[in-house]
Amino acid sequence: MYYIGIDLGGTSIKAGLVTKEGDIISKVSASTPVKEGFEGILKRINELVEEIVTTTKVNKENIKAIGVGVPGVCNEEGFIYFATNLFWTNVPLGKRLEELTGIKVAVENDATVAAVAEYTKGVTAQTKNSIFLTLGTGLGGGIIINHQVYSGSHGIGTEIGHVVVGENFYDCTCGNNGCLETFVSATALVKYCKKLLVDHKDSTIFKKVNGDLEKINAKIIFDCAREKDIVALQVIQRMVHYLAIGIGNLINIFDPEVIALGGGVAAAGDVFLEQLQEEIKKYIYVKSMNVTKIAIAQLENDAGIVGSAMYTKLKF
Amino acid sequence: MYYIGIDLGGTSIKAGLVTKEGDIISKVSASTPVKEGFEGILKRINELVEEIVTTTKVNKENIKAIGVGVPGVCNEEGFIYFATNLFWTNVPLGKRLEELTGIKVAVENDATVAAVAEYTKGVTAQTKNSIFLTLGTGLGGGIIINHQVYSGSHGIGTEIGHVVVGENFYDCTCGNNGCLETFVSATALVKYCKKLLVDHKDSTIFKKVNGDLEKINAKIIFDCAREKDIVALQVIQRMVHYLAIGIGNLINIFDPEVIALGGGVAAAGDVFLEQLQEEIKKYIYVKSMNVTKIAIAQLENDAGIVGSAMYTKLKF
Numbered sequence: 001m002y003y004i005g006i007d008l009g010g011t012s013i014k015a016g017l018v019t020k021e022g023d024i025i026s027k028v029s030a031s032t033p034v035k036e037g038f039e040g041i042l043k044r045i046n047e048l049v050e051e052i053v054t055t056t057k058v059n060k061e062n063i064k065a066i067g068v069g070v071p072g073v074c075n076e077e078g079f080i081y082f083a084t085n086l087f088w089t090n091v092p093l094g095k096r097l098e099e100l101t102g103i104k105v106a107v108e109n110d111a112t113v114a115a116v117a118e119y120t121k122g123v124t125a126q127t128k129n130s131i132f133l134t135l136g137t138g139l140g141g142g143i144i145i146n147h148q149v150y151s152g153s154h155g156i157g158t159e160i161g162h163v164v165v166g167e168n169f170y171d172c173t174c175g176n177n178g179c180l181e182t183f184v185s186a187t188a189l190v191k192y193c194k195k196l197l198v199d200h201k202d203s204t205i206f207k208k209v210n211g212d213l214e215k216i217n218a219k220i221i222f223d224c225a226r227e228k229d230i231v232a233l234q235v236i237q238r239m240v241h242y243l244a245i246g247i248g249n250l251i252n253i254f255d256p257e258v259i260a261l262g263g264g265v266a267a268a269g270d271v272f273l274e275q276l277q278e279e280i281k282k283y284i285y286v287k288s289m290n291v292t293k294i295a296i297a298q299l300e301n302d303a304g305i306v307g308s309a310m311y312t313k314l315k316f
Numbered sequence: 317m318y319y320i321g322i323d324l325g326g327t328s329i330k331a332g333l334v335t336k337e338g339d340i341i342s343k344v345s346a347s348t349p350v351k352e353g354f355e356g357i358l359k360r361i362n363e364l365v366e367e368i369v370t371t372t373k374v375n376k377e378n379i380k381a382i383g384v385g386v387p388g389v390c391n392e393e394g395f396i397y398f399a400t401n402l403f404w405t406n407v408p409l410g411k412r413l414e415e416l417t418g419i420k421v422a423v424e425n426d427a428t429v430a431a432v433a434e435y436t437k438g439v440t441a442q443t444k445n446s447i448f449l450t451l452g453t454g455l456g457g458g459i460i461i462n463h464q465v466y467s468g469s470h471g472i473g474t475e476i477g478h479v480v481v482g483e484n485f486y487d488c489t490c491g492n493n494g495c496l497e498t499f500v501s502a503t504a505l506v507k508y509c510k511k512l513l514v515d516h517k518d519s520t521i522f523k524k525v526n527g528d529l530e531k532i533n534a535k536i537i538f539d540c541a542r543e544k545d546i547v548a549l550q551v552i553q554r555m556v557h558y559l560a561i562g563i564g565n566l567i568n569i570f571d572p573e574v575i576a577l578g579g580g581v582a583a584a585g586d587v588f589l590e591q592l593q594e595e596i597k598k599y600i601y602v603k604s605m606n607v608t609k610i611a612i613a614q615l616e617n618d619a620g621i622v623g624s625a626m627y628t629k630l631k632f
Contacts, residue, residue, distance in 0.1 A: 152571020252475040255468020
């Protein structure tokens with residue numbers, strides 16, 4: 001029996017045929033036809049499914065389910081409340097894809113399926129309770145409780161990026177102020193870096209971007225931090241401070257075995273992980289029990305395909 | 317089959333014989349001999365169990381389990397990491413009480429057993445996912461996920477009072493700054509009220525306490541708010557602001573059916589509940605889904621007995 005995992009992003013759609021152990025047998029991809037709207041994207045996903053069936057010669061009856069990881073919020077029926085990058089609001093992706101393919105479909109948030117990928121064969125494997133945070137443009141979260149995906153009573157939970165942890169100098173895209181993602185995402189790092197650079201014309205960051213501040217990204221900040229640039233170090237320090245608060249909050253609420261960090265920012269774990277682990281200790285309520293492991297996620301580009309496929313295994 | 321529920325507090329111990337439906341058949345109580353330490357309190361609990369058995373003439377074999385709600389943090393084996401008001405650190409309450417009574421014992425945090433009481437016959441009854449917050453001297457939390465008590469992987473979760481949500485003008489007893497309980501507990505209200513009174517000598521609160529600021533308590537603040545005293549209203553407004561952030565955070569993480577508010581502060585819900593519900597809307601990430609019910613807890617003084625008894629039913 002096989003599963004198909006679909007990683008639906010704002011720029012590309014990746015699809016793969018996956019074994020019940022979470023191994024990818026074959027994968028295909030295509031650009032996301034965002035301008036063609038829901039129907040166009042739906043059609044493209046169906047074409048990828050057909051392509052997998054054709055190229056692998058797998059019998060369709062041997063495909064138990066299709067899982068789709070989406071950059072948005074959806075309920076258990078695969079109804080998507082919104083997916084900002086796709087310009088979708090209230091679309092019945094699960095139902096329509098099931099009709100088109102004749103295969104059972106499960107839809108979940110992309111951070112949640114990445115959590116399932118880590119749970120299947122990454123740093124949270126076999127742990128009873130774990131949390132996955134993906135630090136990229138925003139901050140996404142996935143929660144595994146008692147070996148099962150937790151998404152809340154109506155599918156709108158695990159929005160850990162929008163937990164308010166303080167006051168910030170700019171508002172979040174959601175309209176509030178102080179959301180965790182406005183302190184720790186790649187976007188947050190760049191914004192704070194630009195703010196600091198106003199008073200630090202001697203920073204090496206200027207040289208790296210040839211004076212063009214629009215070229216600053218998280219990777220450049222981490223590179224400069226490795227070279228001990230004072231602005232880059234300050235940016236990282238602030239990120240570590242708030243990430244420690246955010247993770248401390250999660251430990252005091254969930255007390256999980258592992259909290260895994262994925263996404264572009266986490267890939268620079270060498271720069272901040274040790275400092276972060278030290279800082280988290282301050283926020284753990286039961287000081288004698290510093291027992292939650294903080295780890296960098298292991299699965300990278302394939303997490304979306306593997307996770308969405310394995311999510312259907314947990315669900316059906 | 318019956319259960320015994322023990323509500324262990326810093327000043328009194330209440331015990332009751334409880335049916336499997338959660339009805340109290342008989343209850344007894346005694347003062348908590350805090351000065352006699354763990355052994356003295358343990359002995360007193362055992363005496364209360366014996367008293368129940370004697371007065372009700374129940375056959376000990378018909379008592380399925382004893383549940384104890386404690387003002388502290390403990391693990392699944394009933395080992396208590398600490399219980400500040402009892403001056404306990406690392407005591408094996410569950411094991412010792414089982415040896416003394418010959419009956420199975422389950423120990424849990426008092427806020428968690430209160431959550432179980434509400435789940436059994438209160439405002440969260442029959443809901444799949446719910447959170448209980450008790451607003452008193454501090455802020456305690458209890459979490460029910462998938463119809464089961466959630467306490468984390470090592471029993472140190474659900475410490476919702478120590479979720480950091482901002483910066484405060486005084487530090488929390490835990491050593492950190494900005495814990496939710498320092499904004500919304502009865503203690504927090506009194507501290508902020510005193511701070512405001514420095515610049516508001518005309519407040520009616522001065523009259524209510526005959527000029528003795530040490531007499532200010534949450535009840536007086538709520539009474540004065542009902543009389544539209546400007547200081548009292550400001551104190552409540554700040555509480556509502558941060559409680560909305562705290563509850564909004566919980567909704568964005570857990571998306572539960574119900575969040576129940578118990579404890580002394582919640583008893584004054586008439587003053588702030590409507591305002592709170594309005595304020596929470598701002599913090600819900602999926603704006604179109606304002607679906608979590610915010611309700612005042614129904615069980616009052618008996619919540620500890622009923623909840624600890626019914627907790628054993630969920631556990632064993």
